[in-house]
Amino acid sequence: MxxxxxxxxxxxxxxxxxxxxxxxxxxxxxxxxxxxxxxxxxxxxxxxxxxxxxxxxxxxxxxxxxxxxxxxxxxxxxxxxxxxxxxxxxxxxxxxxxxxxxxxxxxxxxxxxxxxxxxxxxxxxxxxHEPGGQAVLVLVDEDWKVDPALRRAVEAAMARHGVMPSIRLGGMLVVAGGEAALDALEKDLPALARPPMRLAGHGPFHTPxxxxxxxxxxxxxxxxxxxxxxxxxxxxxxxxxxxxxxxxxxxxxxxxxxxxxxxxxxxxxxxxxxxxxxxxxxxxxxxxxxxxxxxxxxxxxxxxxxxxxxxxxxxxxxxxxxxxxxxxxxxxxxxxx
Incomplete structure (x- = not known):
């Protein structure tokens, strides 16, 4: 066999x-x-x-x-x-x-x-590492599809606050940066299926x-x-x-x-x-x-x-x-x- x-x-x-x-x-x-x-x-x-x-x-x-x-x-x-x-x-x-x-x-x-x-x-x-952490952003809808416009809006908000991509994870995006930058990003994001989730005990992995x-x-x-x-x-x-x-x-x-x-x-x-x-x-x-x-x-x-x-x-x-x-x-x- x-x-x-x-x-x-x-x-x-x-x-x-x-x-x-x-x-x-x-x-x-x-x-x-x-x-x-x-x-x-x-x-x-x-x-x-x-x-x-x-x-x-x-x-x-x-x-x-x-x-x-x-x-x-x-x-x-x-x-x-x-x-x-x-x-x-x-x-x-x-x-x-x-x-x-x-x-x-x-x-x-x-x-x-x-x-x-x-x-x-x-x-x-x-x-x-330098001060900072990670947060998970869920970009998919309930059917596991990602709206390209939503992804672009999230990336634009990241750029405004100096938050960096950390891990590309299917319909999710793990982002990283300083705590103040992550706080500012969360207030500036478009509506997501779930609120951003800050990862406890994680540093700004996969960034400079x-x-x-x-x-x-x-x-x-x-x-x-x-x-x-x-x-x-x-x-x-x-x-x-x-x-x-x-x-x-x-x-x-x-x-x-x-x-x-x-x-x-x-x-x-x-x-x-x-x-x-x-x-x-x-x-x-x-x-x-x-x-x-x-x-x-x-x-x-x-x-x-x-x-x-x-x-x-x-x-x-x-x-x-x-x-x-x-x-x-x-x-x-x-x-x-």
């Missing part, structure tokens, strides 16, 4: 919340890799992932970058290792924002230990305000950790890094330069992944499933597999899901042996 082809997506910050507490214990108890990650944290004088994941209750400490980033990376990477390779062929890997570091490890561009060290270290480095984080990363993580991906790796511009075509220095330079300082276009990454590799399914690694809606919105925008609306997407997901979210118990079993 021919294997089904899958595009693997690695999630970023904001995907380990109260419902995900205990994710590692539920799905990866006894994992050799989890033990390695715990040992690396313990050696560095940090709380282990098992302790954080096994806390009695979810606290604001779980949302701090130095805890959230390694927790999310470990959940996603261990999910990736658990995929049924007898049934599924991974044709490409991508990620959203911080998920790029996980994608590097999943694609084999860095070793598993180095991938965790990068995610863990960047959880700390991401807190080194993150220069200190970029500088720290370049000093901390050696170029020698990087190699050629074993499967195609799609970055936050939609560029595909392929085996035998990827230079170590270029991949290192992108990871700690452009990827930190410029907008992350997850929409472009997914569009390239779907159009160029035409996978039988998309697998969204855990924890959580907050990226599912954004991916669905992209499928609607592409009219992929005749998925032309939110209702059509929901119907397709109910019958034979094209998008498999490993953070969703009803779908996880599809891809785990």
């Amino acid at each position: 021919a294997k089904e082809t899958v595009l693997v997506v690695c999630p970023g910050r904001g995907t380990y919340n109260a419902p995900e507490l205990g994710y590692l214990a539920r799905h990866h108890a006894g994992s050799e890799w989890l033990a390695r990650f715990d040992a690396m944290r313990e050696q560095a004088g940090k709380e282990t992932l098992s302790a954080l994941d096994g806390a009695v209750k979810f606290t604001p400490a779980h949302l701090r970058g130095d805890n959230a980033a390694p927790l999310i990376h470990a959940c996603a990477y261990l999910d990736f290792l658990g995929l049924d390779r007898e049934r599924f062929e991974i044709v490409a890997v991508t990620g959203n924002s911080m998920g790029w570091y996980t994608a590097l490890a999943c694609a084999g561009a860095v070793a598993g230990e180095h991938g965790f060290a990068i995610a863990d270290g960047m959880g700390v480095n991401s807190q080194k 305000l993150m220069q200190a984080s970029s500088d720290a990363a370049r000093a901390q993580f050696p170029e020698e950790w990087f190699g050629q991906p074993q499967v195609p790796l799609i970055d936050g511009r939609g560029k595909v890094w392929r085996r035998f075509e990827s230079a170590r220095h270029d991949l290192w330079d992108y990871t700690f330069g452009h990827q930190i300082l410029a907008p992350y276009d997850f929409t472009a990454a997914m569009t390239v992944g779907i159009r160029e590799f035409a996978p039988d399914r998309v697998v969204l690694l855990g924890p959580g499933e907050t990226l599912g809606g954004a991916i669905g919105q992209m499928l609607v925008a592409l009219d992929w597999l005749d998925i032309s609306s939110r209702a059509v997407f929901a119907a397709r997901q109910g019958e034979d899901p094209f998008l498999i979210g490993m953070g969703r118990p009803s779908q996880r079993g599809i891809v785990i042996p």
Whole structure:
């Protein structure tokens, strides 16, 4: 029987919340890799992932970058290792924002230990930045369609207040800037389907305000950790890094330069992944499933597999899901042996 082809997506910050507490214990108890990650944290004088994941209750400490980033990376990477390779062929890997570091490890561009060290270290480095934060703007209507005039009006308001694009996320736009600029933007926006949502504990990621984080990363993580991906790796511009075509220095330079300082276009990454590799399914690694809606919105925008609306997407997901979210118990079993 021919294997089904899958595009693997690695999630970023904001995907380990109260419902995900205990994710590692539920799905990866006894994992050799989890033990390695715990040992690396313990050696560095940090709380282990098992302790954080096994806390009695979810606290604001779980949302701090130095805890959230390694927790999310470990959940996603261990999910990736658990995929049924007898049934599924991974044709490409991508990620959203911080998920790029996980994608590097999943694609084999860095070793598993180095991938965790990068995610863990960047959880700390991401807190080194100029003052500012992020907000999510929902541009889609109830049917997951975007009015081009609304998008233009939002971009004009951003320009008036010096607010920058941070992540392009299907029918949503994550914006970043100083707190005063974000406050002014929110008062000047056209009517949106939902009020802007400020992301607690997030800095002005993917903007030049993150220069200190970029500088720290370049000093901390050696170029020698990087190699050629074993499967195609799609970055936050939609560029595909392929085996035998990827230079170590270029991949290192992108990871700690452009990827930190410029907008992350997850929409472009997914569009390239779907159009160029035409996978039988998309697998969204855990924890959580907050990226599912954004991916669905992209499928609607592409009219992929005749998925032309939110209702059509929901119907397709109910019958034979094209998008498999490993953070969703009803779908996880599809891809785990």
